Amino acid sequence: MFTVSNGIILKGENLVPTRENIVVDDGKIIEIGKDSSEGKIIDVDGAVVCPSFINGHIHIGDSIIKDEGYSLSLSEMVKPPNGVKHVALANATDDELIDAMKASMWEMVESGTTHFIDYREGGIEGVKLLKKASKDIPIKPIILGRDDSFYGDDPDLNRVRTAVRKLLKLADGIAPSGFGEITMDVAEIISKECGKAGKISSIHVAESESNQIESLNNYGLSEIEKGVKTNFSQLVHLTNPKNDDLELVSGSGQNVVVCPRANATLNVGVADLNKMLDLGLKPLIGTDNAMLNSPNMFRELEFCLKIMSVRYGSYINPVDLLKMATTNICGFDINNIIQKSVIDEGNFAEFIVCNSFSKNPYLNIINRVETKNILYTINKKFSI
Structure with missing residues (x-):
């Protein structure tokens, strides 16, 4: 005591x-x-x-290629299966990945972070790898898995459903990359199975303007509209909303995570945090890809504080901003997976x-x- x-x-x-x-x-x-x-x-x-801080969104496996590919486009960097990140992950040994993830986790611990939500590549083995890497580190990973069976224009839906159920036995939820890589049928399977298991379903939406335009042209729906329609419990980025996208999310009750520093690094824009707050949203903040940014939440908070006044011409309330890295997690009511x-x-x-x-x-x-x-x-x- x-x-x-x-x-x-x-x-x-x-x-x-x-x-x-x-x-x-x-x-x-x-x-x-x-x-x-x-x-x-x-x-x-x-x-x-x-x-203590919660890092609301990170790809910690990227730690093996810190600062590689700087100035490349979003697709060139992170789109599966041929993005710089995915090629590096495929070619790395388990020991290399574990050592790199451990280094990033210790950096988070030393800078005040006790929880992080990770988009974990590599299927079941990828989830196991992060659990092994974090075993003796005073930090809690919330691990959202994914499987290669999710991708493609005509996926085997029975195989997808089986992969999701197997992952949910080990992971805290499921997180495919984005709607540019999966069909609506796959999205609905993921959100439905996660809902039944009381776990998190999460997806990137509207990270870039081009993603939004492609979605609208091909489906008549924005990526944010897709995320709401398919009932994902957590939407990440929302950097380039269209029309009433943010109003739609504010009425849906879905959780939101923003990553301004990574979005700025990839030159895709910066989420309008002030508008989100005005609409009653309570976002979390994440540092996103470890290959782009350090996972230090102090750096993320300071960047967010200053970029809002530059980008949108209005100052953000500091207490609302600090809540995004701390107590806004209280609104993420998903079977106590994420500790208050x-x-x-x-x-x-x-x-x-x-x-x-x-x-x-x-x-x-x-x-x-x-x-x-x-x-x-x-x-x-x-x-x-």
Whole structure:
């Protein structure tokens, strides 16, 4: 048992700043209060105590080819099966992949991340590989698998259904690449089987303008409309919405994940976070392909803060932005696959304690703190 005392806590789902003590026992927060005190005292006078980060979308297998293919198009980089990434993954040994994924996971841990949602290539073996790589690292991967049987213009739907069911026995959900690679029939099988299993179905939508135009020309539906129509529980990117796409998502109850830094790197645009917030959406933020970006959420947050005012001419509310990397996960209600990372009594103790450089605790985290400024990372699996 120990007490983190005298810090400025960003408390609850709304990250309300308050100066209180946090008592932790056996990995859980058992008490929060101004006079609370048990066990070892850790005095963090004036430091900011923030929920640990969740990286809402990453392809951690890409860690084997960091910064390769810079300036290539989206399709050239990541479209299966011939994208730079997929060729590299096919040619890498298991040991190479494990070592690269471990390095990225440690980078996340050291920069305050305790959870990440991974789009895992390689079918069942790919899922097993990430589980093996993460075994002794204090981080929780939420693993979304995929299978090569999903792809093509005329897939064997019985084979697809079997592959999905097998994957769901091991993975936390299913995540094909995008609607440019799968048919609507495959999409519906994935979302239906994930729904029956109480697991996550996720897909990239509207990442590029060209993807949207191709979808509209060929099907009369935008990729976002397809994602809503096929009931995927989680839509990723939404960088290039058309017409009332975002309004459609806001009424569907589907979860949204955005990756502004990766989208900017690939020159496909930047998601309009302010409009999403105005519509009542509560996105998560992810760093996306490890080959493009470091998985450091501080860098993602700072980029998002500044690019919104440049791209859309209006400042984003810092507390809303910080929620995208922390407590917005509370809205992702999918059978408790994703643990709530909220500083409140009764919750698991998962938070970071950071130096304070600013009177604004939200901008302090987003705009000032770097990895070296984390004083403590409290994790339910590995405390202090």
